[in-house]
Amino acid sequence: MMKHTVVVVDDHNLLSQAIGGLVDSFENFKVLYTCRNGKELIKRLDHPDDVPELVLMDVNMPILNGIETTEYLKKNFPRIKVLALSIEEDEAVILKMLRAGARGYLLKDVKKIELYNALLEVLEKGFYHTNTVTKILVDSLTEDKEKETQLKDREIEFIRLACTEKTYKEIADIMHLSPKTIEGYRNNIFEKLHLRNRTGLVIYAIKNKIFIP
Amino acid sequence: MMKHTVVVVDDHNLLSQAIGGLVDSFENFKVLYTCRNGKELIKRLDHPDDVPELVLMDVNMPILNGIETTEYLKKNFPRIKVLALSIEEDEAVILKMLRAGARGYLLKDVKKIELYNALLEVLEKGFYHTNTVTKILVDSLTEDKEKETQLKDREIEFIRLACTEKTYKEIADIMHLSPKTIEGYRNNIFEKLHLRNRTGLVIYAIKNKIFIP
DNA sequence: TAAAAAAAAGGGGAAAATCCTTTAACCATA
DNA sequence: TATGGTTAAAGGATTTTCCCCTTTTTTTTA
Structure with missing residues (x-):
């Protein structure tokens, strides 16, 4: 059976290890490698063997952050699906990330089962959104929040x-x-x-x- | 004629240059050298030729700040007169600096003439205090401010x-x-x-x- | 240029904050 | 046990803040 390939991009070493381990523990997923920032990821994507199906992307990183990196991927590797991973619960940040092309937005203290569901859904349905994120999305559409909040x-x-x-x-x-x-x-x-x-x-x-x- | 020797201690390069230049422009004063922090100064004082009459000391410095450095000088080089130089107008800081042994406290936007007077007075009378500083001093004595402000x-x-x-x-x-x-x-x-x-x-x-x- | 939107201003009232003075309770200790 | 010091609490007065809701003026835009 072919496992789904995943790359973890996160500058926080401990956390990226932990998340990587979690993903590897799912029988149908495999972590190809981890990166510390967007620049590192983009470099590795030069090798076709290093192009994953899915990227678990931190939002706050040095050098090249999650938003910028996701924008780059959308342009140059549109088949890679990005799942954002962050401690930020800031509405503006979440919106930016989704607008950049992320297929979902998880908080870092996500539970194992939820991470699994998110991975699966992103691959199958193309997106995964928790209730919180969905609400923010809907709000942003219905009442032009950004502009009015300015x-x-x-x-x-x-x-x-x-x-x-x-x-x-x-x-x-x-x-x-x-x-x-x-x-x-x-x-x-x-x-x-x-x-x-x-x-x-x-x-x-x-x-x-x-x-x- | 023997010029009075001065050392400038300040981590802000531009400012220490400017102040040094100012002091050098006074005909009876000479800047021996400048330091970036207290540690550097203490090191240089090993050489007897590098011991000045007066130190113009910044309060906020990395490594070893003005207060600690002044305390060290009071103990080990009691003949060096310290004139504090700072942007801080905080009463507590001023008091600490004076208690550490500074002979005066100047704000960094001091005018040329005032700096000159301060240098002279510190050497001649042993201290120089602006009205503001004097008032703070008096207040601190009369009403045991520190304790009550705690x-x-x-x-x-x-x-x-x-x-x-x-x-x-x-x-x-x-x-x-x-x-x-x-x-x-x-x-x-x-x-x-x-x-x-x-x-x-x-x-x-x-x-x-x-x-x- | 008329209509719409945004900025400015107002009235009135309730809640909260600010200010001043005084009282009560509790310790320590001389 | 009186004395003073500290902390906690209260009463009463005044100002500021907060919250509605409406009106006028200015600017933008269709």
Whole structure:
């Protein structure tokens, strides 16, 4: 019986070993080799014997990351199916990865049986998506989320000021706007980013490098 | 005429060059050499010819920072006078540096004339302090600032919770305290740290690594 | 140029945060 | 056992924030 061929691409040594081992333990799958980043993978694909059916691809890698690598594969090796593997649960990242051509998106703490199902389904049906990922996909289609979530210049300006000890009234003065307009800004941003209050906004701004303390 | 000997210790190449140039331009001062960190300086001091009268010391350096280096000099080369040079305007840092034995504390955007005066005064009077630094010094003596500024364990715990979207009432529940007590905590902390509101507290906590977003 | 969309502003009200003062309970220890 | 120090808690007043919902003004676009 011919085993399905798999390549694991992940810069985290321990994890790629573990995942490789898991895949090898499935009787109808075989790990050809593992790579530390996209560049390494692309190099190896020069040899026809090294071209797998499926790539388990980490998203966050140095040199050439999962998104870029997947885009490259879609262009140059369209028959290779990419299954993304990541700790990132960030919607934007998941969307980028899927748009780049990934056939599925697994979180790294995936259970053995789920990994197996994912591998099989990707080969048979061409895709595998958990409920979470499906929901994100649907949402992104139905309400043009990215565009609406995009922060405008003036909003960014406001956020930076909100990361200080100034009151909204003071911020309004600085931005030459009415306090009521500032409230509007704040309310829009809260809704866009699913925030409850200013503290959440400050943390968000710092996490996303809008404001650097 | 004998020129006064100076060594510049700063890991920022450009800046140490600039400062060195400035010092050399004073007719009665001469830069012996520059170092990138405290370790380098200590090594060079083995040679008696390399022992200067005065060291212009950066506070933030890798390997061996300004405070540790100044402490070492106080112990082993008490005749070398240290003039601290930093972008840090943090009270605690300034105090540490002075306690370590620095004879003065200059901000890096110091003007030429002020640097000159500082160098002269340190050599002649033994110290040079700007108004700002003097005030900090006085304050630290009069009201035992350090001890009172020290945050207690429970306060740290509170601060971490304040860096979330929780209301004070929710925080009170979590900490098994009355909301009024939580208010007390907050007020004490605001006063200690000269803060106006929760936003300021969040920024402070992140800056000081009490809360890592 | 009229219609649509986005930006700005407003009113009102409830909740939360801020500020100030005072009280209660509990220790330590002189 | 009085004394003072610390921590916890409360009352009351004021400001700021947050949340609806509506209106006006400006800009964009069909």
